Amino acid sequence: MNSMQSMYLQKRTSAAEAVKLVRNGDFVIVPTGVGEPPSLLTALSEQRMDFRDVKVAQILAMRKYAYLDPETTEHIRHVAFFYGGATRAGGQAGWVDFIPNYFSEIPAQIEREQIAADVVFSMASPMDAEGNFALSLGADYTMAAVAKARAVVLEVNPNVPYALGNCHVHISQVTALVEDESPVLEVGLPKIGPVQAAIGKHVADLIEDGSTLQIGYGGIPDAVVMQLTHKRDLGIHTEMIGDGILTLVESGAVNCRRKNYLPGKMVATFALGSQRLYRFMERNPLLEMHPVNFTNDPALAGLNDKLVAINATLQIDLLGQCGSESLGLAPISGTGGQS
Structure with a gap:
């Protein structure tokens, strides 16, 4: 021993x-x-x-x-x-x-x-x-x-x-x-309705081949992800890795080779998905997990050309300002990683 x-x-x-x-x-x-x-x-x-x-x-x-x-x-x-x-x-x-x-x-x-x-x-x-x-x-x-x-x-x-x-x-x-040997909790892809699908298609059309993506959790980001499988040479520098990103890797859309910062590597700070995702993460040289002050540092993420952040929000005003923390006086979520 x-x-x-x-x-x-x-x-x-x-x-x-x-x-x-x-x-x-x-x-x-x-x-x-x-x-x-x-x-x-x-x-x-x-x-x-x-x-x-x-x-x-x-x-x-x-x-x-x-x-x-x-x-x-x-x-x-x-x-x-x-x-x-x-x-x-x-x-x-x-x-x-x-x-x-x-x-x-x-x-x-x-x-x-x-x-x-x-x-x-x-x-x-x-x-x-x-x-x-x-x-x-x-x-x-x-x-x-x-x-x-x-x-x-x-x-x-x-x-x-x-x-x-x-x-x-x-x-x-x-x-x-x-x-403990209990299975890790699984969080599947959210259900995507016609509104989310329509928004997803519109956003997906704005994303070019070779873009680096930051993808949040929720129906809207996943609706976008599901319509990116035909894209090529996408990179990942994100807060969360989930089954949506895994789908892009498996389709060949994500390979990270055109990233300027950490080419050939996906980086994330937490995982939320299925057992399939957790198995994918096991000693995978394509993926690195880092603290959030690394993954969410805009100066580091911005070293990648064509950086695109895809997140959901609760409200947006006519000036384009987003509010994700509350609806009226009722707290709903929080600022999280959007800033």
Whole structure:
């Protein structure tokens, strides 16, 4: 047994024991979307009455864990960087908190301690021979939090791909780890209706061969993507990689060879898709996962000629200004990666 394996075994524990690393008043950072660790967050929910004034912060919560409870917010309270289906109702009712932000600036806010990062809970791939785990489902702001946190707790799952890029955490940085073999949550392509299809066709006609794409989540971006399969030499420098982008790779539309910056490489900061996508990500030299302050830096993305950003919004005024955060006084989502 080598030293890496020995460290692994020393740090392996149960989810119920691992959550005891959380202290009253802690700020727990969780990755975007399916990077959230279900075993750890379930255990934290089950023990929530043992804590006081703990915050769980995340861009896009996917599951409604038991701690998302208006009756127990003095014990554990959710802090949203971006509302989704699991947190929107709580935000509108006032028992889920919200921190307005630009997704790309969260790592810097963590580094400057403007956003606390006492503990990190994250899904991770199995450890490689050098002692590294990949936070491939959500490098986002989590890598910055790992560097700051008092405790880093990983939920190691063989179904999490080991991706390349700046998304690796070494066993020496890990305080505790738990193991789980549940399938990674799948998020399929949204249903596309006739309105989305019409918008998608109009936008697709504006995209030239050789363009580099930034693609957001939602029916409109995916409606565009589905009509780009006949394009050629497209590149990807994006926030999210999903099944829509995978479709473009499989059709031959995406090869990244005409990108000026990181030619031959797709870059993204989080993944949201099917098991097929997660298998595609496994040690794929075409793809690198990086923190969001890299993928969403307009100066870096803009090094690519013909950069096209495709995102959905809720409202737009006659001056072309977009609003994605709310409808009237009701919070809906957040600024996210659009800025």
